[in-house]
Amino acid sequence: MAKGLDVGTSYIVLAQEAWKTKPMPGLSNKPGVVATPSIPPVAGDTETIIEYREFRDAFYIIHPTTPVAMKMIEKGLQGKVFVRDKDGTFIILGQDAIEKAIERNDSAKRPMYRGVVSAKEKEAKRVLAFILQQVVGTAAVPDEKLIFCVPAQPVDQEDDAFDVGYHEDVVTAILAERGYAAKAINEAEAVCYSELENDDYTGVALSCGAGMVNCCVMLNGEPTVMFSTTKSGDWIDRMVAVAMGEPDSAVQAEKEHGEFTIGQPNTNPVLAAVCSYYERLIDYTTKNLAAAMADHKALPKFKQPLPVVVAGGTSQAKGFVDLFAQKLRENDFPLPVKEVRHAKDPLHAVARGCLIAAKIL
């Protein structure tokens, strides 16, 4: 058994194989019944499926001031995912945390910042550990293989201001406590494994998450160049929040649920600002990609044009891929490009790639 885990700034996504029984003529078993994911079927008419469990990587803390308030708050949180901490505070988790923060005209907190455990939040490590333990559960067998993703070193930030080593060790330790033999791979490398099967695992993959954009150039299954840039979805939220005087969480909710197309005018002022910053983000990212690869010594000399695959939540905005392709051309991307395409399942591509890696590593 193996599992893939996307430990993202905005979402934690677990991918695992499961089995679905097919309908048998003359028998009462119904189609679509998912077997226990940890136990492969011995025999029978089943088909393999992939089960994704995704959880919003956010939390919101409420401090009750009196015992009465504590009781009332606990009642008010019915229907939400929350925990009570040892000091009596309530920590609301996931999407509910964002909704509660918006209710209070505030912003939810994140256990992660720019792809790694947040140094800005005091409770970040404990909350991340709790969420990870809840999402992945306990290993089905001792030392069950699990591959999780980490970001690459950024090209637009000084080396000593960013390092994934500690984050990688913390996540590995959390997963080891649940019985997993966990290993890390790069986030964009995982997208390559998920999306480049029909291209002989040769091409370029980008994972546009909330905190960062990760890039991997792959040649026949071997990652040759990997790096990241530090502006992505959260940067858009922050800039729009500053421009509009709104909390980040409110901008994020508007961005995720509002109707807009990048490059087209919008009557909603918040969404108009979102479009504006999306264009700036794509321009910034493609310029950094071109500059980072221009004289890179490890870059192979590709003879054939390459596919460029874009994944991640930030890439889901309408018009993203088209504008990305246009900006790659305008900003002199140094590799020959066959096509720029969206991942088949942009939100789950990283977790799927981690699962594929877990099956062979």
Add this chain to the structure above:
Amino acid sequence: MGTSTLLVICTALAGLCGLVVGYGLGRLDWIAGKVLTVTHLPKAADPTPPPLPRRQQSLDPFPPGWADPMCSVSPRARININETKFVAPVDTGGMERLDTNELGKTTVTTDGVQDAASRLAQLKGN
């Protein structure tokens, strides 16, 4: 040759020996320097820098002159050091979940990963 002549010769010889010994004693530091320099001359073509103090060695996983062939990727990511033993378990004690709601969202797809994994394993030579 009389006794007096022998005495003069002996005195002259003693004086000469005294001069030599005195000169030698005066240049003793020079002679010692010469001898030590000759016996402890370092090898001319030895570029290895002196070893780090033991504590510093234990803190520095990358030897001098270590080069990252992939430039921007964190070197820690590709060096097989078991560092997790140094990270203490994260204490989530006292955090008690009070709800029974479903954690997040679960979706299911039918695009299996076995073919992709087999193809990748073939490419990687596993």
